[in-house]
Amino acid sequence: GESVGLHLPTLSVQEGDNSIINCAYSNSASDYFIWYKQESGKGPQFIIDIRSNMDKRQGQRVTVLLNKTVKHLSLQIAATQPGDSAVYFCAERAGNNRKLIWGLGTSLAVNP
Amino acid sequence: NAGVTQTPKFQVLKTGQSMTLQCAQDMNHNSMYWYRQDPGMGLRLIYYSASEGTTDKGEVPNGYNVSRLNKREFSLRLESAAPSQTSVYFCASSDLAGGAETQYFGPGTRLLVL
Numbered sequence: 479g480e481s482v483g484l485h486l487p488t489l490s491v492q493e494g495d496n497s498i499i500n501c502a503y504s505n506s507a508s509d510y511f512i513w514y515k516q517e518s519g520k521g522p523q524f525i526i527d528i529r530s531n532m533d534k535r536q537g538q539r540v541t542v543l544l545n546k547t548v549k550h551l552s553l554q555i556a557a558t559q560p561g562d563s564a565v566y567f568c569a570e571r572a573g574n575n576r577k578l579i580w581g582l583g584t585s586l587a588v589n590p
Numbered sequence: 591n592a593g594v595t596q597t598p599k600f601q602v603l604k605t606g607q608s609m610t611l612q613c614a615q616d617m618n619h620n621s622m623y624w625y626r627q628d629p630g631m632g633l634r635l636i637y638y639s640a641s642e643g644t645t646d647k648g649e650v651p652n653g654y655n656v657s658r659l660n661k662r663e664f665s666l667r668l669e670s671a672a673p674s675q676t677s678v679y680f681c682a683s684s685d686l687a688g689g690a691e692t693q694y695f696g697p698g699t700r701l702l703v704l
Contacts (some may be wrong), residue, residue: 521680521695567632582632
């Protein structure tokens, strides 16, 4: 399954499928990008990050892809599990400014 | 390590009442942040403290004050609560390591202003 945009879309996938969550960022000067996962009733939890000098970074079951040409970031989750159900946020940072600019989030629902 | 802790977990206030939200981190991080999260609006930065002794306004500072009490603690004060301040408040901390700066979040304080 795949989602697009910043207006809290909902992505529904079957357990075991791969998920792709997309994010369009705003600032061409942003040099650092992060994905967070937020489960219901909890604070956001760091998943993976990537710097602008890279276009791909892999973690455990997750991959982040960065396309600076079109200012697009995506999070791929392999073999999606029920525990992956959450809202996923992308965030960007420009330079040494400690402020993160947050997207509105995408809700991922995993069907057993 | 407890990470980032916040108190209280829940609070109900009447309009005009004041309260202070407490936040502490045990990761020896230099930077701390206060966010609010409202449905459909993601996370919005209220104030942040890049290091002990400094504080700066974020995106939505009106109606709030902060105090960086020491390196561990960063409090958020509502002097005269308004219904528009009903929200979930998150504290976070971070440190710069290898050019990356991951923010670690507390569990949140759910505030209802009547």
